[in-house]
Amino acid sequence: MHSGSTIMTTFSFKPPPPCSSSRRRxxxxxxxxxxxxxxxxxxxxxxxxxxxxLRQHTCRLQRGQQSPQQNSNLVDEDDSRLxxxxxxxxxxxxxxxxxxxxxxxxxxxxxxxTQMAERxxxxxxxxxxxxxxxxxxxxxxxxxxxxxxxxxxxDHLFEEEISAALPQIEAAGVIDCDLGTVALWxxxxxxxxxxxxxxxxxRFKNEExxxxxxxxxxxxxxxxxxxxxxxxxxxxDEAIVFTRRxxxxxxxxxxxxxxxxxxxKSALEIPLPRRVRIYESKHYISAYxxxxxxxxxxxxxxxxLNSNIMQLHHQHDLEIITRWWxxxxxxxxxxxxxxxxxxxYLWILGxxxxxxxxxxxxxxxxxxxxxxxxxxxxxxxxxxxxxxxxTKCIESWDAKAAHDLPECIKFALGKILDxxxxxxxxxxxxxxxxxxxxxxxxxxxxxxIFNFQTEDLVRGYNMEVNMLEEGYIPKFVxxxxxxxxxxxxxxxxxCASLVGMNDIATRDCxxxxxxxPNMVRALARILRLLDDLQTYEREQLIPHVASTIxxxxxxxxxxxxxxxxxxxxxxxxxxxxxxxxxxxxxxxYPKQVLERIFNLTRTMEFxxxxxxxxxxxxxxxxxxxxxxxxxxxxxx
Numbered sequence: 080m081h082s083g084s085t086i087m088t089t090f091s092f093k094p095p096p097p098c099s100s101s102r103r104r105x106x107x108x109x110x111x112x113x114x115x116x117x118x119x120x121x122x123x124x125x126x127x128x129x130x131x132x133l134r135q136h137t138c139r140l141q142r143g144q145q146s147p148q149q150n151s152n153l154v155d156e157d158d159s160r161l162x163x164x165x166x167x168x169x170x171x172x173x174x175x176x177x178x179x180x181x182x183x184x185x186x187x188x189x190x191x192x193t194q195m196a197e198r199x200x201x202x203x204x205x206x207x208x209x210x211x212x213x214x215x216x217x218x219x220x221x222x223x224x225x226x227x228x229x230x231x232x233x234d235h236l237f238e239e240e241i242s243a244a245l246p247q248i249e250a251a252g253v254i255d256c257d258l259g260t261v262a263l264w265x266x267x268x269x270x271x272x273x274x275x276x277x278x279x280x281x282r283f284k285n286e287e288x289x290x291x292x293x294x295x296x297x298x299x300x301x302x303x304x305x306x307x308x309x310x311x312x313x314x315x316d317e318a319i320v321f322t323r324r325x326x327x328x329x330x331x332x333x334x335x336x337x338x339x340x341x342x343x344k345s346a347l348e349i350p351l352p353r354r355v356r357i358y359e360s361k362h363y364i365s366a367y368x369x370x371x372x373x374x375x376x377x378x379x380x381x382x383x384l385n386s387n388i389m390q391l392h393h394q395h396d397l398e399i400i401t402r403w404w405x406x407x408x409x410x411x412x413x414x415x416x417x418x419x420x421x422x423x424y425l426w427i428l429g430x431x432x433x434x435x436x437x438x439x440x441x442x443x444x445x446x447x448x449x450x451x452x453x454x455x456x457x458x459x460x461x462x463x464x465x466x467x468x469x470t471k472c473i474e475s476w477d478a479k480a481a482h483d484l485p486e487c488i489k490f491a492l493g494k495i496l497d498x499x500x501x502x503x504x505x506x507x508x509x510x511x512x513x514x515x516x517x518x519x520x521x522x523x524x525x526x527x528i529f530n531f532q533t534e535d536l537v538r539g540y541n542m543e544v545n546m547l548e549e550g551y552i553p554k555f556v557x558x559x560x561x562x563x564x565x566x567x568x569x570x571x572x573x574c575a576s577l578v579g580m581n582d583i584a585t586r587d588c589x590x591x592x593x594x595x596p597n598m599v600r601a602l603a604r605i606l607r608l609l610d611d612l613q614t615y616e617r618e619q620l621i622p623h624v625a626s627t628i629x630x631x632x633x634x635x636x637x638x639x640x641x642x643x644x645x646x647x648x649x650x651x652x653x654x655x656x657x658x659x660x661x662x663x664x665x666x667x668y669p670k671q672v673l674e675r676i677f678n679l680t681r682t683m684e685f686x687x688x689x690x691x692x693x694x695x696x697x698x699x700x701x702x703x704x705x706x707x708x709x710x711x712x713x714x715x
């Protein structure tokens with residue numbers, strides 16, 4: 080995940096340093112002595128680092144040595160609102176599970192672990208050789224191999240090999256290739272920011288305006304590829320309409336349990352370019368194993384070993400983040416709030432799953448958990464006057480004005496301020512400037528001052544509280560989005576996604592993301608429209624701020640059903656906006672930085688697929704169990 084340097088060539092069960100564009104300085108990862116001993120597979124390094132600072136800070140708080148910013152009073156038992164608002168959301172499924180969970184791989188002997196790492200390194204060398212020799216088998220074989228490595232979440236091990244192959248793949252073209260190969264070529268290159276022309280599909284058009292595609296595999300490949308389209312690419316719009324209709328018809332006649340049927344069903348729900356690879360990786364490994372026509376035993380075994388190794392890193396992250404969350408006492412102090420820290424970590428895993436992004440994941444998980452808590456305080460607990468006071472406290476980044484707030488809000492404010500200090504403690508001295516972007520940055524944008532970081536987020540929450548109190552429904556969808564794009568938290572999360580990265584995330588990158596560029600605006604629109612489509616009915620059961628659906632009804636004088644139907648094309652237009660920015664050559668920032676924003680956008684599609692899966696946490700239980708609890712056991 081870096082340019083201008085060699086990638087890690089050997090497997091290690093130690094937490095690696097954050098991904099960087101250079102290795103000029105060593106960034107060891109270490110968990111302090113106060114921590115429970117990590118498994119030998121992720122042996123801690125001897126130097127002091129961000130993990131040690133984080134753990135020391137957390138342990139100090141748990142021992143009761145609170146920061147000056149924190150209010151130490153207990154929850155006011157007379158606050159009847161706590162009991163009145165309790166039980167709104169499903170309780171935590173996981174609790175402190177990851178504080179005590181012992182992975183079978185972590186419990187194995189040091190010799191066994193060494194053998195696993197050596198085996199993975201050997202397999203990696205063999206697969207690298209396969210990539211180098213794939214030119215012999217032709218364009219289709221090369222495309223299929225790289226696509227398979229990406230879907231198995233192995234591509235980060237072969238960045239140099241894949242980067243070297245892509246220009247050759249583009250130059251080779253697809254003049255004599257079949258539709259499935261052309262679609263895979265187009266999709267792969269666009270995923271890697273090559274703006275190849277959609278005219279490659281023109282020769283597959285028929286006289287009736289359809290496409291010369293009969294088998295389900297080709298239809299599926301074309302359908303997925305077309306979702307990397309931008310505005311004005313009519314042939315891709317036509318391809319989506321044509322293939323979706325044909326795939327829906329085909330699916331009705333297929334055996335539901337077949338691998339192809341499941342793949343088609345998944346694509347019709349969320350097209351492949353918008354799906355989060357790590358969430359599906361273990362399912363894909365199992366599917367790949369069953370595909371006798373394409374499975375390669377070396378790739379399969381590496382995928383399973385790599386999955387187990389990454390799982391150990393993710394479990395260790397979860398131990399750290401769970402311990403921090405326990406210090407907030409969400410279940411007892413904030414019974415009206417969503418207790419979702421493991422689900423938050425799952426969400427952020429979709430932004431970066433590679434072991435070298437451990438610090439980034441922990442920081443971004445903390446931020447999204449804090450955003451969730453603030454959202455629930457403003458939405459489900461605080462009065463309008465308390466919202467104003469809380470907003471002022473966060474604007475000034477000072478808890479002194481909080482004396483008129485209920486004890487639970489004062490406690491939350493102290494914990495939030497302290498958590499930001501914890502994040503700052505995780506950064507090296509030369510990285511601490513990033514905190515000012517996370518807290519305060521302002522920049523003029525279009526209609527208003529779009530100061531979008533933490534303090535702006537709570538200003539947006541406060542504006543929504545006022546809208547609810549006044550019963551105000553914005554007259555236009557665009558007017559609504561001026562507020563709701565901010566309260567979705569995407570600009571803040573986009574900035575926060577860079578805070579834990581190494582020196583690949585420069586000041587220029589922070590300046591760019593803080594200007595709320597078109598890519599981030601598209602992300603914010605996609606989230607807001609997805610959220611409103613999936614939560615509208617639930618939110619009508621309780622007093623809630625107007626949604627974009629309400630504004631569309633008001634703007635166009637139409638029914639709820641028509642408004643919901645029309646919101647979907649607005650979301651698709653926003654995806655075209657996003658794709659345009661992804662392929663925009665003027666976005667000269669590192670691909671590793673831009674990819675964080677793309678992955679964050681993908682996670683929105685997953686979290687709001689069919690319904691609000693984050694709020695309805697049982698929907699995520701199986702995915703969490705598969706990724707964080709169950710290892711592969713059948714290894715050679």
